[in-house]
Every structure is written in C-alpha cells, then in structure tokens.
Amino acid sequence: MKLLVKLGDSFGADRLIEICSAHTVLNFGLNIVNAAASILRDVANAGLKVKVKTTADPIIDFDQADKLTYLKGLYGLQDQLLNDLSRIGVRGFTCTPYFLDNRPNFGSHCAWSESSAVIYLNSALGARSNREGGVVDIASAILAKTPNYGLHVKENRKGQVLFKIPKKKWSMFDLTSIGLFMGETAGSRIPVIEGLKGITNDGIKNLGAASAATGAVALIHVIGATPEAKTKQEAFQNDVPEETIEIDTNSLDEVRNKYSATWKENPLSIAIGCPHLSKNEVIDVLNRLKGKKVLADRDLWICCCEEVRNSIIHSNLYQIVKESGAHLVSFCPLLTGLPRPFITNSGKTCFYSSATYAKLDECIKMATGEK
Secondary structure: OHHHHHHHHHOOOOOEEEOOEEEEOOOOOOHHHHHHHHHHHHHHHOOOOOOOEEEEOOOOOHHHOOOOOOHHHHOOOHHHHHHHHHHHOOOOEOOOHHHOOOOOOOOOEEEEOOHHHHHHHHHHHOOEOOEOOOOHHHHHHHHOEEEOOHHHOHHHHOOOEEEEOOOOOOOHHHHHHHHHHHHHHHOOOOEEEEOOOOOOHHHHHHHHHHHHHHOOOOOOEEOOOOOOOOOHHHHOOOOOOOEEEEOOHHHHHHHHHHHOOOOOOOOOEEEEEEEEEOHHHHHHHHHHHOOOOOOOOOEEEEEEOHHHHHHHHOOOOHHHHHHHOOEEEOOOOOOOOOOOOEEEOOHHHHHHOOOEEOOHHHHHHHHHOOO
C-alpha cells in the first residue's frame, strides 16, 4: 500500500482505484533480478495472494536445454521465481495474456507490465493500464488497486499526434516498420493513425509492440479500427492534433535499415513470434513452411503461448512442425539469447538486439535454404 501510494503521489493521483487484472514482468530468473526476487520471496513467505487474475511474461523453456546449453547458468533464480509466483497465485506465462483468460473488458482498470501487452490492452481492448514495472505490478495484484493517474483517466487518453498513411494493402512487415517509425517519432505522445481502417488485431499487436519498443507509447488510436477511435474526432476527443506526420515508403526503408543488423555468416537462429504469435499467425507460418525442411546448421523457433502451442500440437498441423524440423516453443526469443547470427521478422526484437530484420517469407527462406 505504501509503495502504491508513493507512486501515485509522484504522479499526482487523487486516489487508489480497483483493478480487475494484472500482468507481471517478474518472470525471468536472471541473476541480475536478485532484489526483485527477494521481495517476491518475502511476499510468498508472508502467505500473500493476488486478488485478481494475474499472468506473467514468458519463462525459459528448459526442454530446449540441449540446444541452448547456457540456460541453466544464466537463469539460476528461475526455479525460485516460478515457485514463488505459483505460491501467490500467478498463472500463465506469455507476453500475450489476452490470448489466455486474462482479457479485460472495455473500460476495465488493470495494472499490467510488458510494453507490448500494455499497448494492446489499451489500444485493441480499450481497457486501461499504465506501463507498470516489476514489483509494482505484484503490489497492485495483491491489493487489487492501482493509483488513479495517466491512462486510467479518460482525458489523458486523447490522441496527440496524427500519422497519415496512404490507403493501400500493407503487409505485416510494413505495419511493424510503421510501428518502429511511429514510436521513435511520437516518444511518449499518443499516436492516432489515419489510413489503416481494415487492420486486424494481429496487425495492431505487432504495430503496437514495435512502437512501444522505440518509444514510450502505451496507447494508439487507429481510426475506424480501435474502440476509442471510431472517428478522428473521437480519437482526439474533439481537439486538434499537436502535429501531423505523413509516413511514406522512404520513411519505412530508413527505419528498417536503422534497426537491422548485417551479418556476414549464415544465421544460426531464425525466430518468429515477438510478441507471441496468435493461433492464426502460427497457422499462417506453418502453411508457408509446409513441404519444406529447416537446414541442419540452423534452428527455426516459432514462439507462442502455451495454450496456442498445445492447440497446434493436438491438431493435424503439428505434422508440419515435425516434418520441417522447426521448434514450436513458448519462450521469449528476445530474452532467451538465441545464438547469433540471428534473423527475425520482429521489429521489437531488432530494436533490442543485434538481429537481422526481414519479412516472414525471407525468414523461412533463410531457415530452409530456399532460393
């Protein structure tokens, strides 16, 4: 309670408000998180429990230890962290908790960490959360409260910068690139996007994740697509934009070159799924992979939450996974530290690591040696 009150005071909150959901980033047992792990241990030993549905970011998949032999050395606190999370009632490990049963309704107040999850919650679902941090998220989950400031307040959800995009069919690679450009341009301001009326929720997920990586963006309005932007007037709450920016193909080419690493050697790792893939996205990847074989000197990692993974394993599509030699996993390709050279279609991963940024088809070609 003291922690949340002090946090609220620092941002001018008038009170604590009830929340219905939480999501924590206390998920990886890296040795550098000793302090947070110690707090979590005290919380668990005290017998405290979360009062709302609480999920956590992806965890290390030790089933892959034969491929990733350094895991045990890096993640010495993993067993302790998972045990303590379980004791306080945290269940479900993914950066896409909305694909589980942690999917708040429009207008619901939440306390979520994980930048890509927060921006989806605010944008696609129309629920409300600030970008919380580890320990704060656990404190909120235990109290079922959070300070009333920032994006919990309707007036603070008003669009500030208008991004105009030519109306055409944009690929997922384009949308992710738009997100990279938009995040570094908007900073902490709230973008409103004009020209993407037909965007899917998967498109919002990937665009949002990229913009939350290059900027401090936690909410985007897509006119005609997201629930608080049925019109431009609604997105700006009847105000006018502070700035209008036009995005063209040259802008996207520049941002791709900026965040893509160039390697002289062939890739050892190709990873798809940051944020975790939806079931439809996994099916799309497998359809593109059908009849192809991953080369022996490299690994193709297809990353999704455990529930999506299990649904594929128990379907006919899993035959494609087995025949291709790909790995269907539930870990985080960014924090797992996959062997380099590394290639991905994730703008977020490229921002945070030395990875080559490429289209999905190009990733599959690099994995299979297809010309």
